[in-house]
Amino acid sequence: MSQPLFQIRDLEILQTTGDKKSLLAPLNLEIQKQEVFGVIGPSGAGKSSFLKCLNRLIDLSAGLSVRGDIKFEGQSIYQGSIDADTLRVQIGMLFQQPVIFPKSILANVLFAVKHLALAPKSEWHDIAQRALTQAALWDEVKDRLSQPAQQLSVGQQQRLCLARTLATGCEVLLMDEPTSALDPNSTEAIEQLILELKQTHSIVIVTHNINQAQRVCDRLGFIGLRDGMGTLLAQGTLRELMTQRENVAEIDAYLRTTESIRLDT
Amino acid sequence: MTNREKSHTKNPSKSDSKSRRKRRLIHELMRLFTGFCVLLSCCLLLGIVSFIVIRGLGALSVDFLTGVMAEVGASGGILYQLLGTLLLLLTAAVVVIPLALGCALVQSVFLTREAHRRNITLVLYLLNGVPSIVFGIVGMIVFVQWFGWGKSWLAGGILLGLMILPTVCVTLIERIQAVPKKYIEAARGLGLSRAQTIRSVILPQSIGGLFTGLLLGLARAAGETAPIMFTATIFSGATLPSGVKESPVLSLPYHIFILAQDSYDPATKAKLWGSALVLIFLVFLLSLLALPARLRIHEEANHL
Numbered sequence: 136m137s138q139p140l141f142q143i144r145d146l147e148i149l150q151t152t153g154d155k156k157s158l159l160a161p162l163n164l165e166i167q168k169q170e171v172f173g174v175i176g177p178s179g180a181g182k183s184s185f186l187k188c189l190n191r192l193i194d195l196s197a198g199l200s201v202r203g204d205i206k207f208e209g210q211s212i213y214q215g216s217i218d219a220d221t222l223r224v225q226i227g228m229l230f231q232q233p234v235i236f237p238k239s240i241l242a243n244v245l246f247a248v249k250h251l252a253l254a255p256k257s258e259w260h261d262i263a264q265r266a267l268t269q270a271a272l273w274d275e276v277k278d279r280l281s282q283p284a285q286q287l288s289v290g291q292q293q294r295l296c297l298a299r300t301l302a303t304g305c306e307v308l309l310m311d312e313p314t315s316a317l318d319p320n321s322t323e324a325i326e327q328l329i330l331e332l333k334q335t336h337s338i339v340i341v342t343h344n345i346n347q348a349q350r351v352c353d354r355l356g357f358i359g360l361r362d363g364m365g366t367l368l369a370q371g372t373l374r375e376l377m378t379q380r381e382n383v384a385e386i387d388a389y390l391r392t393t394e395s396i397r398l399d400t
Numbered sequence: 401m402t403n404r405e406k407s408h409t410k411n412p413s414k415s416d417s418k419s420r421r422k423r424r425l426i427h428e429l430m431r432l433f434t435g436f437c438v439l440l441s442c443c444l445l446l447g448i449v450s451f452i453v454i455r456g457l458g459a460l461s462v463d464f465l466t467g468v469m470a471e472v473g474a475s476g477g478i479l480y481q482l483l484g485t486l487l488l489l490l491t492a493a494v495v496v497i498p499l500a501l502g503c504a505l506v507q508s509v510f511l512t513r514e515a516h517r518r519n520i521t522l523v524l525y526l527l528n529g530v531p532s533i534v535f536g537i538v539g540m541i542v543f544v545q546w547f548g549w550g551k552s553w554l555a556g557g558i559l560l561g562l563m564i565l566p567t568v569c570v571t572l573i574e575r576i577q578a579v580p581k582k583y584i585e586a587a588r589g590l591g592l593s594r595a596q597t598i599r600s601v602i603l604p605q606s607i608g609g610l611f612t613g614l615l616l617g618l619a620r621a622a623g624e625t626a627p628i629m630f631t632a633t634i635f636s637g638a639t640l641p642s643g644v645k646e647s648p649v650l651s652l653p654y655h656i657f658i659l660a661q662d663s664y665d666p667a668t669k670a671k672l673w674g675s676a677l678v679l680i681f682l683v684f685l686l687s688l689l690a691l692p693a694r695l696r697i698h699e700e701a702n703h704l
């Protein structure tokens with residue numbers, strides 16, 4: 136097997152203030168290239184925090200520190216001398232709520248390209264068109280690129296965020312519940328995009344929707360709360376997780392709270 | 401009224417209406433009192449302004465604004481006093497903008513420890529509390545004596561800039577802290593460094609605070625006499641400065657200060673009120689310019 140995309144070794148998130156407890160118990164996991172890896176688990180288990188560890192966005196959270204290490208394509212990102220900003224260009228991120236800068240649609244797509252000077256100005260238009268096409272938004276916005284992006288619907292805004300991330304040329308996408316603010320149609324559009332992007336990108340996605348996990352994810356990790364700490368309790372395909380249900384009480388409890396699922400087997 | 405309270409009284413309905421009447425009375429009294437306060441402050445402001453307008457309007461003319469003072473203030477205009485004050489304000493603005501930007505960014509972006517942030521805020525509040533005469537005396541020791549500048553417009557500008565630094569800085573800090581965290585997170589998530597995030601996200605959304613604070617600060621600085629009277633300004637015999645050393649300017653507040661000290665002459669008195677009117681107009685103009693920016697900020701804050 137080729138080198139894994141992320142090789143996570145004893146990753147632990149600690150609170151540096153207050154009672155100094157650990158948010159995430161030491162976690163070991165490997166995420167492969169070109170796969171869609173899903174993270175599921177109850178609210179507050181630390182899924183978002185775990186995801187932010189992968190591109191070191193967790194560095195911005197005052198009061199949290201990280202122990203252990205992650206190797207990204209074989210390179211240590213916490214212990215080596217890697218530049219966190221460069222890492223974040225390579226690993227794009229989508230948030231639960233689309234975050235649109237109060238600028239035009241074009242300015243939003245080109246935000247990183249412009250401020251990071253990733254490409255000469257003459258290429259900007261092509262980059263914007265390519266990214267928007269990849270995010271299935273080009274046809275809807277090509278006639279109003281200079282209009283304020285806040286006018287877009289929430290579903291379009293989320294695709295715009297995706298386009299903005301894709302414009303940097305990143306090969307890895309982290310998505311934190313990217314469809315939980317969206318209506319069914321927009322959700323389907325995003326899921327469709329994930330399945331297409333899978334050909335070219337590696338994706339790690341946090342989701343609350345087990346049906347969605349089934350539709351888009353190749354493998355899943357379940358982070359549950361055990362002893363007040365987020366703990367990776369199981370990993371594998373959804374089927375494998377289902378079989379773990381009898382052994383791990385937390386998984387059973389979680390699956391009971393989510394909508395009843397129909398597994399097409 | 402809770403049930404427990406009710407059970408203590410023998411006749412609930414009667415005491416209920418009594419307490420309601422009492423509350424009504426308190427409410428009415430409060431309204432009267434606050435209304436009185438508003439009326440009083442409005443009357444005071446209107447009184448002062450109309451007093452100055454009535455007395456000063458007669459002296460006002462184009463010649464007054466563009467003419468040079470003559471006969472120790474009894475005739476002529478206030479051209480160089482006005483220009484001097486504007487030069488001092490411009491210098492103060494140039495001094496305070498980079499300082500306030502640096503200070504605000506250090507306080508709200510670069511420092512991550514809450515204790516350190518609080519220390520900077522404390523220093524700003526302390527600076528704000530320093531009496532302006534102390535600025536004047538310290539300025540005299542430092543610029544006039546140590547630096548050997550004598551009286552210089554630059555010293556006055558620097559002192560006024562330092563004096564309004566807290567106002568400008570605190571307004572800017574408030575705006576920076578009002579920038580939604582999600583924008584910063586999104587920008588950093590795209591790989592922008594902290595400096596790039598400041599330039600592309602934080603400053604565009606908060607720079608209005610710098611200008612609001614600046615205008616409010618300048619409105620205050622325009623009328624200050626104490627910081628500049630020992631360091632930067634003289635009563636007569638100066639035009640526009642050509643250097644730094646020994647180059648004082650004339651200024652409106654100091655002009656008013658001197659004229660007010662010995663204005664037995666009715667001609668001088670008329671000029672005094674005219675100058676005061678111009679100064680008040682300048683201050684109002686600066687404050688009014690700050691107002692639209694402030695209103696816009698409130699709108700934005702409500703939309704986010």
Ligand SMILES: Nc1ncnc2c1ncn2[C@@H]1O[C@H](COP(=O)(O)OP(=O)(O)OP(=O)(O)O)[C@@H](O)[C@H]1O
Nearest residue numbers: 158177178179180181182183184185196197198199
């Ligand atoms: N900066 C922080 N400082 C201290 N504690 C934090 C910080 N950020 C998050 N936490 C805590 O970490 C825990 C996990 O939060 P996280 O957002 O990762 O959960 P989650 O699994 O994503 O939940 P949800 O499904 O609701 O999004 C929570 O208990 C939260 O209070």
Ligand SMILES: [Mg+2]
Nearest residue numbers: 182183184311
């Ligand atoms: Mg979350």
